Amino acid sequence: MTALVxxxxxxxxxxxxxxLHTAARSHDGTVAFLQLGEPSLHRELTRLADGGVEHLTLVGVSLGTLAPATSWLRRIASHWWREWPRDRPVIEVATAMVRNDLDLDPVLDVTRPIKGTEAPLSSAAWQEVPGHRHQVLVCRGPRCTALGxxxxxxxxxLELMRLEQDDDDVLITQTGCQxxxxHAPVVSVQPDDVWYGGVDPEAARLISHEHLVHHRPVEANRLSRRTQEKSS
Structure with a gap:
């Protein structure tokens, strides 16, 4: 039994x-997500293996510019494969990702099986908390996502890269609903406790330059936040 994910x-x-589901159905496949979405890749691999699938083909999909490389898909699939306690299915991973056209046929011709020797999920490079001075929390709840x-x-x-700010300067984190x-799209900046609304790409670039580099909050997009003290 074979399966495409x-x-x-x-x-x-x-x-x-x-x-993604529409594209998968056209090839009798299913959908999983590497991060935040459900089902996770781990859960879908487990479901298919429990159902007796012996040969799996995984195809990464990236509709933007910030997705991790295909090597991460191999790495996570390999981790599942090494940990699977019963007969392991063959898992092949497309070496190229599907883009906006969601045309699967070209990438299905370029797959490589995982061997279990791929890089593990842990690394010495990821041991320490980054030394960032700011953490930018970008809301990716349903309303904010719908509004861009x-x-x-x-x-x-992209702007922080242009300004030569890395994860030890500013750490960008995408979150659920804030x-x-x-005021969508909403962004908050910590530890400054500064909240912004209506953060389109132009505002994001301005906040990057003014607030995150020069420590001047952008008042035009700033939201007020009141705290409520609770009686003891």
Whole structure:
């Protein structure tokens, strides 16, 4: 028994899950996600193996520019494969990712089996908490995503790279709903406790330059936040 799984590689594919499911159905396949979406790749591999599938083909899907490389798909699939306690299915991974056209046929011709020798999930490079001075929390809840927070996250990443700011300067983290949805797309900056609304790509670039590099919050997009003291 064989199976095909399209794997969304980033948060953007989670938002476009209907498109992925349509593309998968056209090839009698299913969908899983590398991060944030359900089912996770681990869960889908387990389900298929429990169902007796002996040969799996995994195809990564990236509809944007911030997805991790295909090597991460191999790494995570290999981790599952090494840990699987029963007869292991053959797992092949496409060496190229599907892009916006969701055309599967070209990538199905370029697959390589995993061998279990791929890099593990842990690394000395990921042992320490980054020494960042700011953490930018980009909301990827349903409303913010619908109003373009994926493009905002991309703009932050590209502008901070241009400004030569790495993870030891500014750490960008995409989150679930942060709550003031009427102001979507919402971004908060910690430890400054500064919240922003209406953060389109232009605002993201401005916040990167003014706040994250020069420590001047951008008042035009800033949201007020009140705290409520509870009586003892």
């Amino acid at each position: 399209l794997v969304g590689m980033s948060v953007r594919e989670v938002e476009a899950s209907d498109r 927070s994926d493009r905002s996250a991309e703009a932050f990443a 709550f003031p949805c009427n």
